[in-house]
Amino acid sequence: MKLRILIATQLFVANILLTSGCKPSATEGQSTNGSPSDGQVASPNSQTTSRTSQTSSSVRSETVDRKSELGSVIELNADPLVESQAASEIQEPIESVAQNAVASAERSIASPAETSESLSPPASDAASDTAGITASAATMDVVATEAERNQKIAQDWPEPQAVLYLSGQQQGYIEPCGCTGLESQKGGLIRRDTLLTDLRQRGWEVVPIDVGNQVRRAGAQSLIKFETSARALQQMGYQAVTLGINDLKLSKVDLIQIAGSEASSPRPFISANVAVLLSDFWPSSKVVQAGGRKIGITAVMGQQHQVDIKDELESGEVEFTDPVTSLQKVVPELQAQGCDYIVLLAHASLAESADLARLVPGIDLVVTAGGFGEPTLNPEPIEGSQAIMLQVGTKGMYGGIVGLFDDPQQPVRYQRLAISSQFKDSQRMLELFANYQDRLKEAGLSGLGLSPATHPSGRKFVGSEVCGDCHTKAFEIWKDSPHVHATDSIVAANNDRGGIARHFDPECISCHVTGWNPQGFSPYESGYLSLDQSEHLLGSGCENCHGPGSAHSAAELGDIEASAEMLKELREEMILPLAKAEVKCMECHDLDNSPAFHEPGAFDKFWEQVKHYGKD
Template sequence: MSESSSQWRWFQHALIVVTMLATALCFAVGCPAPSTPNSSEDPAAEKDNGQTAKPASADEPSASGEQNSEGSKDEASHSGEDESAEKAVVVDPAPIDPEAKKKASEEPEELFKDWPEPAYVLFLTGRQHGYIEPCGCTGLENQKGGLARRDTLLHQLRSKKWNVVPIDVGNQVRRFGRQPEIKFQLTVNSLQRMKYQAVGLGPDDLKLPAGELIALIAGDSNQATPFVAANVVVLDRSLLPEFQVIQVGDQKIGVTAVLADAQHKLLNNGDLILEPMVASLTRVWPKLAAAKCDFHLLLCYGSLQVSRQLARQFPQFQVVVTAGGSGPPTFEPEVVEPARNLLIQVGPKGMYAGALGIFSDPQNPLRYQRISLSSRFKDSTEMLDQLKSYQSELQRTGLTGLGLRPIAHASNRNFTGSQVCGDCHTKAYEIWKKTPHARATDSLIKPPERQDIARHFDPECLSCHVTGWNPQKYFPYQTGYWSLEKTFNMKGNGCENCHGPGSHHVAAESGDLGVDDQQRAVLRKQMQLTLADARQNKCMECHDLDNSPDFHDPGAFETYWKEVEHRGKD
């Protein structure tokens, strides 16, 4: 056994003994209840992310806006729990990196500076939540995340001749339906290409049909699966391993994963068996211990509070990787008392990666680097090919094959197209034609970036780039856009996306609908949109925090309004 292996084995046993003594003392003398912050955590978005280092810099995007299973963009996180949050343990990053306090408020320009060669590096990601590439109006240079950049970072680490062990906490997709199934298949293929060694399952992954899911994640005689779950059974317990043992040189890494109990209520699938996480870990640990690993890692798809509790209850895991927390992940791991094991956040939407270096130096055995997947990382050609293949599959499947069926608009009116509006509102129409709104569909057909990947068959893109779709739930309305061939007049983000379908108004003005002056005035009123409503509601349906963070800056609406300002009839 190597020197570093012996040190970790001794350290692990010491952690267990310390925790047992602390627990006994608590029962003997009584322990005070954990303190709580002044306000409770939002069940959907954890306010307390455990970060005691200086908050992220102003250029970090907000993490709100992840989509829920219904497809809407207003849910910030699936990892929050409906419970009061405890205050984070004060973190002293010194045991991790002596220089951490000096650099904890920013991400260094030079990554892994002064790192000696590690025994291996744990490459930690998760919570992709459907964001296989950045999405939004701000340009790729201002956005984070995506498989293409992640793959480039992995190539850079491996080019150093380091042993890199990619591990993911889970939740690759959002929503349910045929498109998420195709996206999950793409992601699994990509994770395999990037040589991921252990991958957990999130609640949205488990909303996919069990047969489709297990066909993608179960191993076979040719290739073992990287997926792992201690407390989730899909169809049959034999189809998914409860833990993984990863061999890196003479070192063995043991990994298991749990889905927090509070996440179980989000799932209603008779093909799943969801077991209590503590009981499952208690059952699985002796099997994992028997593998005599040198390092143990727990993946927890749950809140920060739950992840901390597991870190305390199972101190034999030196590191707990959590899906908890809102906003960017902390720059340094949180040290969880009393065992002083580490809690590492992965952050939202696959925008970040964490690199935990394991070293043979007993004085400094661990070093950590949080990495934003920004434009500093060029696109991986292999992953761009995967993204192109994904869009080609959406085109081949078609909107009908994806399960989309146009539904009637709530107003019971039909869309007519911006050209019809322009017959009377000529000045407003001429202004609109010069705006990016008019070219919204063209930007999918021939994107300004990654130009060879057309996206005009992708419902998640079409919803804000054509006329007559629900921008939050990705489905078309009757008489809205369906294809360039059938509904060319619905190209662009047109007048009726903001003002509503105009059929009744057009019919009344043209004389095709018999109305008196009072009724005509009512129909005109229905088409009006006040600036207040536009600012507070309508524009935000597409220009949300996810897609247009700059739109939410003070004074941004007034600035952008000047570029599209138009008022009533000529």
């Protein structure tokens, strides 16, 4: 593997030199006039297949028509209370403002300040992924309902020949944060493993597949998270996993090292139209035999996603081919191998995913990364094809099971599953997560690429004890609040997260100490650095809301000369008006980590618990 990566890297560098006009020495296989010599790789840009995208027709969403069209082909979920069961545990306290706004608006819980914001999904998917979707697919309820915590799995199913387990769009949420109670949160790899174990203990042959986006963004922590996720998927017996647009933002050499396959070390990653560093490190498809069925699985990245990520890639780093052209080659190959059920993992919008099934005959099931919010309860029949389409939702909060049966009247059944607290933590996944936290500790902030930044105010943090010298009543209220114990909750070995401390995890630290950017997951200058160095900044202190108080405290204590006007300005600088407080609170108490904070009237209720005003 290392030799293949080295060769691929050398070819990639050579290609950059060619396309940029740089001239390697003649000994490196380049003539002195800069023209390619025999055997050199041409620019991948000239090899990439292009096609004018056909007009996409939206997937029909009339539930009655779906039921009548599907008829005896697939069993529909008529009762939402008999939905699924799922297992997985996710954490990454990040979510785009757009997603928070849409989720809040759909649940009618947005604050007045929020409702003025755009209520659209991310631009790349907004138009194509909300048209023609049932209401359940356009909303996001992050709180697990009572029914979702007591699901009946495949309650009325006969014995299946094989079961496909569908997942994807984890987006870095490898476990629910648990800040407001794990009972109410959904998702996570730790629970997902328990679910898959449960399915296999029934004697079922389970084929887990994933439509990609294990991470949300680039960076050192995301790379460690991707590797942890890849190891988890391999341990859980995943048979096919494709790469998502966010996965491709990671270091390409590291991506190949983690996801690339060789005969001696096969891995589940597949793609029919994505090559990295001019080499194909994963197969275009996979054939899985389970329960007497021969299941063919392939995967592509949609054209729009290719366009979306193009500007974030170095020239030649990733080579894409047209998804239709790629599938027109791969699907007949799977048919020729005798596959009786063909699955497409489409990392594409809903509309493009449906178009792929229309344009390439022979696909039975499209598992799409498209859609916004939770997945639809029932499959989407794709008009003009034999295929049905299923969504996986976002942040790994849901999974799905597709049962294949030897029954001409009802050969396929489906159930959507919420990954809720009914699935206990998997011990082997806990061990993997402990290793993940150990790696973050070993890397340290510098190893994770995090360096303290200047606070927008230009001030420095002094700690809540300094505030308490003058603001004694407000300080006592803070001392009696849960905020003072924020750091303890991620340090204590007896926490409810398997006893795994998380105080080296920037995504946890950012809202559990004083002096960090809560949505940037990085420290400010003079902010918290470690338990030993920053004892005065433990807990979520006064300055997280009011801003760093170095100038204000210095002026009040006489450490600097300050006129009456300056004193007044510095005092006003520290005031957080109640009208703005709710928005400030939501920087940490976001929809993922504090869903109760977004219920109607919640802020007023929580404010009563910490209400304080100015100096004594």
